[in-house]
Amino acid sequence: MVSVDLFTTLCLGTVIVLVYHYLVKKYHYFLSKPIPCVKPTILVGTSGPLLFRKRDLATHMKVMYNAFPDAKIIGMYDLTSPIYMLRDPDMIKKLAIKDFDHFTDHGPYLTNGRTDDNAGGDSLFGNSLFAMRGQKWRDMRATLSPAFTGSRMRPIFELVTKCGRSMATFFKEEARAGRKLEYEMKDTFQRYGNDVIATVAFGIEVDSMRDYNNEFFEMATKMLSFSSWKMVPLMVIMRVLAALGQKTNMDFMDSKLSDHFKKMIRDNMKQREVNKIVRNDMINILMEVRNGSLKHRQDEQDTKDAGFATVEESSVGKTTHSRKWTDNELFAQCFLFFIAGFDTASTLMSFLAYELSVNPEIQERLHDEIRQTEDSLQSKPLSYEVLQKMQYLDQVVSEALRKWSPNMQLDRYCRKDYLYDDNAGTRFVIEQGHMVVIPVIAMHHDPQYFPEPERFDPERFSEENRSKINTGAYLPFGVGPRNCIGSRLALMEVKSIFYHLVRDFRLVLSEKTQVPLTMAKHPFALLVEGGLWVEFKPRS
Numbered sequence: 001m002v003s004v005d006l007f008t009t010l011c012l013g014t015v016i017v018l019v020y021h022y023l024v025k026k027y028h029y030f031l032s033k034p035i036p037c038v039k040p041t042i043l044v045g046t047s048g049p050l051l052f053r054k055r056d057l058a059t060h061m062k063v064m065y066n067a068f069p070d071a072k073i074i075g076m077y078d079l080t081s082p083i084y085m086l087r088d089p090d091m092i093k094k095l096a097i098k099d100f101d102h103f104t105d106h107g108p109y110l111t112n113g114r115t116d117d118n119a120g121g122d123s124l125f126g127n128s129l130f131a132m133r134g135q136k137w138r139d140m141r142a143t144l145s146p147a148f149t150g151s152r153m154r155p156i157f158e159l160v161t162k163c164g165r166s167m168a169t170f171f172k173e174e175a176r177a178g179r180k181l182e183y184e185m186k187d188t189f190q191r192y193g194n195d196v197i198a199t200v201a202f203g204i205e206v207d208s209m210r211d212y213n214n215e216f217f218e219m220a221t222k223m224l225s226f227s228s229w230k231m232v233p234l235m236v237i238m239r240v241l242a243a244l245g246q247k248t249n250m251d252f253m254d255s256k257l258s259d260h261f262k263k264m265i266r267d268n269m270k271q272r273e274v275n276k277i278v279r280n281d282m283i284n285i286l287m288e289v290r291n292g293s294l295k296h297r298q299d300e301q302d303t304k305d306a307g308f309a310t311v312e313e314s315s316v317g318k319t320t321h322s323r324k325w326t327d328n329e330l331f332a333q334c335f336l337f338f339i340a341g342f343d344t345a346s347t348l349m350s351f352l353a354y355e356l357s358v359n360p361e362i363q364e365r366l367h368d369e370i371r372q373t374e375d376s377l378q379s380k381p382l383s384y385e386v387l388q389k390m391q392y393l394d395q396v397v398s399e400a401l402r403k404w405s406p407n408m409q410l411d412r413y414c415r416k417d418y419l420y421d422d423n424a425g426t427r428f429v430i431e432q433g434h435m436v437v438i439p440v441i442a443m444h445h446d447p448q449y450f451p452e453p454e455r456f457d458p459e460r461f462s463e464e465n466r467s468k469i470n471t472g473a474y475l476p477f478g479v480g481p482r483n484c485i486g487s488r489l490a491l492m493e494v495k496s497i498f499y500h501l502v503r504d505f506r507l508v509l510s511e512k513t514q515v516p517l518t519m520a521k522h523p524f525a526l527l528v529e530g531g532l533w534v535e536f537k538p539r540s
Contacts, residue, residue: 037074073087086439108133186347308461444475507534512531
């Protein structure tokens with residue numbers, strides 16, 4: 001009996017030792033590379049502080065970024081997978097633009113680890129423009145690109161600004177009723193974003209401040225609940241156990257919600273076809289895509305007409321193709337803009353409201369520009385062209401995107417072996433299948449590129465100073481052909497609401513406002529512990 005127990009113990013010990021050595025060997029990858037590497041911890045790599053919620057993502061990115069301040073590229077580990085962090089603006093441009101063919105895709109974490117061009121399956125996430133891969137992504141980018149030019153934004157502007165006027169009117173009504181206008185900003189701007197995306201993407205009129213628990217907002221909240229702990233093991237499975245994820249068809253979103261979302265779009269399209277309804281929104285764009293009538297206009301000039309942060313379309317978005325899209329692939333694009341409008345934009349707006357409340361002199365200068373604009377309009381409604389000419393508003397939004405960029409990091413997947421050469425003596429091969437991350441939030445807070453990075457200073461983006469900005473270090477909407485296709489729409493959404501809010505209200509600190517902010521230790525998003533509270537006081 002003793003010998004059996006001893007044999008079992010020896011076997012178990014041998015297995016443990018073999019597994020340990022197998023895992024340790026995983027962390028030898030960067031030993032053969034001429035670059036520094038952040039020391040990993042077995043099983044979790046360098047991601048432990050995120051997984052166990054010891055740090056928020058922004059802080060974690062800064063810690064990794066600052067580990068080797070003189071390096072242009074460093075190594076780290078996402079669990080057991082080696083990842084390169086690119087720290088040099090010139091090399092970022094080189095990999096993401098000049099050598100784009102090597103790095104055309106995002107990581108396969110939204111496609112259950114699959115890296116083929118048709119990896120999306122039936123998933124809304126996997127079929128979105130963000131997750132699409134290879135030639136399929138190129139074709140979808142070219143398909144959608146005409147929908148996000150300056151000329152397309154003009155007719156959509158009235159839908160967006162109507163939501164801004166409605167929210168400002170709601171706050172006025174609340175003030176007249178004697179109620180204190182103290183709100184949690186993330187929730188407030190999610191409601192605004194919900195209304196914008198409902199009307200711009202789906203042709204549905206929603207008022208989420210007056211109809212607090214409307215079906216559209218409730219569905220959005222359920223679909224985008226990324227803050228729960230269940231996301232951590234799901235991400236681990238989808239990144240590490242890709243084969244299991246593929247076999248179980250694992251997805252980020254509940255299948256019932258996904259089916260409801262698709263049905264809502266399908267029914268809307270059928271109703272428009274039957275009743276011959278034409279509306280300047282995303283549903284109409286998808287219908288144009290389906291019948292092949294969505295094209296670039298011959299006289300369209302892709303310029304930074306929407307502000308300094310606007311990204312320009314590359315040649316990839318202007319190519320032609322003959323691919324036919326399924327309804328599921330088209331619906332997935334609606335879902336992508338649903339996410340961006342509801343969550344990403346609301347994050348930026350939340351922190352911008354906070355910065356205006358703690359920097360009243362900046363807010364008053366912005367108010368002066370708004371009043372001057374109002375006077376020039378002579379009671380005419382605000383137009384897209386007039387909004388884009390507001391220089392200080394653009395500076396304020398550009399600085400908010402710098403300090404509080406919702407897209408805290410970018411990632412690129414190496415599709416084929418790449419010879420990294422920084423022309424300074426560092427040469428090695430990044431093998432196919434490895435990931436490169438670009439630490440946007442850390443670069444935005446690097447004093448080398450932005451002096452006094454913790455100070456909110458719109459003057460960085462004035463006409464006199466913007467030429468000093470290293471554009472390779474300012475990446476709020478990404479870089480290269482894989483940048484954010486909806487930058488114009490996002491900027492329009494943000495500028496429109498703050499035009500109406502600052503015109504009619506002073507944004508001030510409330511009793512609940514944290515100064516300085518305490519960030520929630522969230523592994524994916526920029527969130528404030530206990531919420532981000534601001535009070536609106538009507539201007540006389």
